[in-house]
Amino acid sequence: MAKEKKRTGARVELAMTTNWSIDGVKDALRAKKISARELAADFYKRIESRNPQLNAFLTLSPERARRQTDRIDALVAEGKPLPPLAGVPVAVKDVISTRGIKTTCGSKVLENYVPPYDATAVERLEAAGAVILGKTNCDEFAMGSSNENSAYGPVKNPLVEDRVPGGSSGGSAAAVAAGLAVASLGTDTGGSIRQPGSFCGIPAMMGSYGRVSRYGLIAFASSLDRIGPLARNVKDAAAILQIIAGRDPQDSTSTTVPVPDYREELGKPVKGLRLGIPKEYFAEGMDAGVRKKIEAGVEVFRKLGCSLVEIHMPHTDYAIAAYYIIATAEASSNLARYDGVRYGLRVDDDSLLAMYRKTRGAGFGAEVKRRIVLGTYVLSAGYYDAYYLKGQKVRALIAQDFRDAFTKVDAILTPTSPVPAFKLGERTDDPLQMYLADIYTVTGSLAGVPGISVPCGMIEGKLPVGLQIFGAPFAETRVLQLAYALEQAGGAAL
Amino acid sequence: MKISREDVLRVAELAYLDLSEAELETYRAQIDEILEYIGKLNELDTAKVQPMAQVLSEDQTADTTLREDLIVPCAVAEDVLRHAPDPEPPYFRVPKVMER
Numbered sequence: 355m356a357k358e359k360k361r362t363g364a365r366v367e368l369a370m371t372t373n374w375s376i377d378g379v380k381d382a383l384r385a386k387k388i389s390a391r392e393l394a395a396d397f398y399k400r401i402e403s404r405n406p407q408l409n410a411f412l413t414l415s416p417e418r419a420r421r422q423t424d425r426i427d428a429l430v431a432e433g434k435p436l437p438p439l440a441g442v443p444v445a446v447k448d449v450i451s452t453r454g455i456k457t458t459c460g461s462k463v464l465e466n467y468v469p470p471y472d473a474t475a476v477e478r479l480e481a482a483g484a485v486i487l488g489k490t491n492c493d494e495f496a497m498g499s500s501n502e503n504s505a506y507g508p509v510k511n512p513l514v515e516d517r518v519p520g521g522s523s524g525g526s527a528a529a530v531a532a533g534l535a536v537a538s539l540g541t542d543t544g545g546s547i548r549q550p551g552s553f554c555g556i557p558a559m560m561g562s563y564g565r566v567s568r569y570g571l572i573a574f575a576s577s578l579d580r581i582g583p584l585a586r587n588v589k590d591a592a593a594i595l596q597i598i599a600g601r602d603p604q605d606s607t608s609t610t611v612p613v614p615d616y617r618e619e620l621g622k623p624v625k626g627l628r629l630g631i632p633k634e635y636f637a638e639g640m641d642a643g644v645r646k647k648i649e650a651g652v653e654v655f656r657k658l659g660c661s662l663v664e665i666h667m668p669h670t671d672y673a674i675a676a677y678y679i680i681a682t683a684e685a686s687s688n689l690a691r692y693d694g695v696r697y698g699l700r701v702d703d704d705s706l707l708a709m710y711r712k713t714r715g716a717g718f719g720a721e722v723k724r725r726i727v728l729g730t731y732v733l734s735a736g737y738y739d740a741y742y743l744k745g746q747k748v749r750a751l752i753a754q755d756f757r758d759a760f761t762k763v764d765a766i767l768t769p770t771s772p773v774p775a776f777k778l779g780e781r782t783d784d785p786l787q788m789y790l791a792d793i794y795t796v797t798g799s800l801a802g803v804p805g806i807s808v809p810c811g812m813i814e815g816k817l818p819v820g821l822q823i824f825g826a827p828f829a830e831t832r833v834l835q836l837a838y839a840l841e842q843a844g845g846a847a848l
Numbered sequence: 849m850k851i852s853r854e855d856v857l858r859v860a861e862l863a864y865l866d867l868s869e870a871e872l873e874t875y876r877a878q879i880d881e882i883l884e885y886i887g888k889l890n891e892l893d894t895a896k897v898q899p900m901a902q903v904l905s906e907d908q909t910a911d912t913t914l915r916e917d918l919i920v921p922c923a924v925a926e927d928v929l930r931h932a933p934d935p936e937p938p939y940f941r942v943p944k945v946m947e948r
Contacts, residue, residue: 470927563903577903601910609908675886686863693864695940700933706943707864715866723865727856728879730863744889746899751892753900786881802903827908 372400372533376442376590379536383430383441390423390430390441394485397443401487401534409509410519410528412448414488415455419443422485437483439597444479445535447526448489449496450581451570452476455486459572460494460504460522463717464698473570474605475539475581475598482597487535490525494719495689496546496574498522499792502782503721510778513555514816517775520550523584527554530584537585537594541571543578544677545770545795548807551584552770552820555809555846557591557837558584562827563802564609566595567602575684576607578677578799588808588838592616595830611828619835625659627836630763634670635794640772643813648769650848651810651821654840655767663763667755670797672748677796678789679732679745685722686729692717724785749800756801760826765836768794770807770820794822804830808837811848821845850883851876 374393382388388396398416405411426441446452449459451469458464472480480486493503501509501524509524511517512532519528523540527550530538540547542560551558560582571581583594596616602608631652636645656662694700694713701712718726732741759766772791781788798805804827807820821840825833856876860867867875929935934942 466931468931470924470931564908603910603915606910607904608910609904610910611908669892672889672892675889678882679886690863694933695942696928697931698933702943704943706945709943710864711866714864715868718865720871723867723871724875724878726863726865727859727867727875728882730859731851731855731879731883734859734862741886743899744894746901747894747897748889748892750897750900751894785878786885789882 373586374536375587376439376536376593379442380436380440383426383436386430390426390485391420393441394419394423394443394487397487397534404532404534407510407515408512408528408532409507410490410525410532410534411445411488412458412460412491412506412525413456415452415486418455419485419487422480426483426485437481438593439479440483442484442536443487444484445487445490445526445529445538446476447492447523447538447540449492449541449572449574450476450539451572452486452489455489457489457572458506459496460492460506461717461719461722462505462699463692463713467698469570471570473581474567474602476570478598479539479594490523490529490538492525493522494722495572495685496522496541496543497685497721497725499545499549499788500776500781501525501550502778503719505719508778511554511775513818514775517777518553520553520771520775522546523550526584527551527556527558530554530586531556537583537590539581539594539598540584542580542582542799543575544681544799545792547582547584548795548805548820548822549771549792551807553775553818555812555818556584556586557588557806557808557841558582559591559595559806559834560798560804561595561599561830562609562804564607565804565828565830566598567605567608569602569604573688575681576688577684578681588834588841589617589620591806592620592834614831616831616834619831620838621842622835623659624655624836624839627660627765628663628763629655629660630663630665630759630766632665632667632670632759632766632768634667635768639793640769641774643817644769644772644774644819647811647813647819647848648821651840651845652767654843654845654848655836658839658843665759665762665766667759667797669748669751669755673752673797673800674789674793676745676748676752677792677800678728679741680749680800682725682729683733683742683745684729686726686733689722689726721785752797753801756798756803756824765829765832766824768822768824770794770822774813774817774819798824803827804833806833806837808840809846810840811846849880850887851880
């Protein structure tokens with residue numbers, strides 16, 4: 355009886371811990387301080403109390419979670435070795451396919467869509483022992499920078515609830531920041547992992563283009579889309595990336611470049627590394643509070659013995675224009691599939707073409723329609739050379755800027771966003787202004803390089819700032835090593 | 849003005865997208881502003897630049913020779929049809945395409 359009571363006491367204490375890490379979960383499971391089932395139940399309890407306010411989750415998957423926790427608890431009971439993510443409760447952005455679990459892309463057009471298969475990233479997470487709690491809110495088809503373009507309502511920033519969590523992976527960032535998941539999957543096309551990570555004060559990583567299979571990721575812009583982790587600390591982000599990275603025959607653009615052990619270099623001294631500070635990223639237009647924190651973050655690296663090198667990336671100022679040509683062109687093509695025939699919404703009409711038009715007109719929200727119109731226009735006869743081809747040429751120049759930079763430096767430091775989290779509703783009327791705030795993230799998206807946003811202080815103690823670290827293609831280890839160094843040096847509290 | 853009302857109508861037709869009167873005018877004005885901004889790309893001389901059509905270099909991509917033709921089970925047809933708007937197994941039903 356006494357023993358039983360003691361165990362209950364420990365449970366209550368653990369249930370109140372929102373600061374779980376991947377290793378913490380594993381240690382607790384192994385020591386039998388908590389079962390995977392109990393842990394998942396605790397997270398669902400927290401989701402139940404906090405989600406009505408935050409709107410971070412769109413769909414919960416308790417049955418699937420239960421099947422997984424039973425598997426993990428059986429391994430613990432049998433004393434078998436635990437897989438790397440054993441029992442870790444995770445959330446998955448709603449543009450990533452999950453078999454048997456509704457996947458809406460934040461859109462009315464897929465309101466009742468249930469995928470018949472899992473994305474490779476989801477399959478790999480589950481095979482590694484992770485417990486999928488549910489699907490997170492996002493801008494419709496990942497198009498947006500504030501999560502206000504979701505057909506299912508905006509997400510609130512858990513740190514400052516009158517502000518946006520960033521986007522498009524706003525639900526994935528908010529869920530982790532609020533302690534409703536230990537880690538999550540987001541997707542990044544022009545900043546959609548890194549910017550919400552920055553707004554919510556957590557590390558958020560995009561690997562190199564091709565590093566993580568896109569199989570099962572519902573396409574927005576195929577030459578830019580990437581799946582990546584958001585987590586409570588850099589080590590956990592590395593652990594998730596480790597599992598989902600690597601060649602997948604189902605995605606011909608997934609690379610054959612070997613996946614190293616990302617955690618091996620964490621904690622190794624960064625002394626002597628050359629870090630590029632691109633002048634163009636520190637020009638006008640940056641919020642003064644953001645600038646102060648980023649400068650303090652850069653100073654941390656100097657004190658750690660890195661050499662700071664001023665570099666030039668002369669085509670930075672053209673990145674937004676090139677990005678919004680290429681991304682919308684690809685989107686207009688990818689979204690042609692929503693025609694009311696095979697899945698999702700159908701608005702009936704006697705004629706097939708009218709059925710297409712009405713279905714698409716009713717199913718898509720304003721930002722998606724705007725991008726389809728713009729993307730179709732830049733690809734249309736007479737405008738293709740002036741816009742799409744021009745955009746691809748400028749993309750080549752931006753990629754060259756990065757190649758040139760990496761002949762001189764080991765990594766590049768920039769702010770993640772020129773502004774901290776802004777107020778809900780503050781920027782929805784002016785799409786161009788919203789696009790312009792993506793300036794620091796779209797460059798790396800176009801170039802295909804890896805990037806992370808890592809916490810770098812809070813403005814007036816309440817608005818998080820993210821410092822972005824870009825690495826050369828497939829230099830994820832270096833990016834993570836630097837992010838870890840800033841985190842360990844107290845980056846979040848600058 | 850970069851884009852006219854007629855342009856938007858033409859493009860919406862190409863994209864099979866019904867737009868209301870209000871949407872037409874709002875998007876036209878917003879896209880006009882965006883295209884105006886995109887015009888800054890013309891400051892760059894790109895005559896000798898090769899467009900970037902691939903992100904990965906050749907040595908980073910998988911062997912492009914044909915893989916072995918393996919038969920793998922793919923029993924999703926039922927699942928796929930179950931969630932279709934108007935299934936008629938094993939088909940998807942759509943409104944009449946051709947008039948008599």
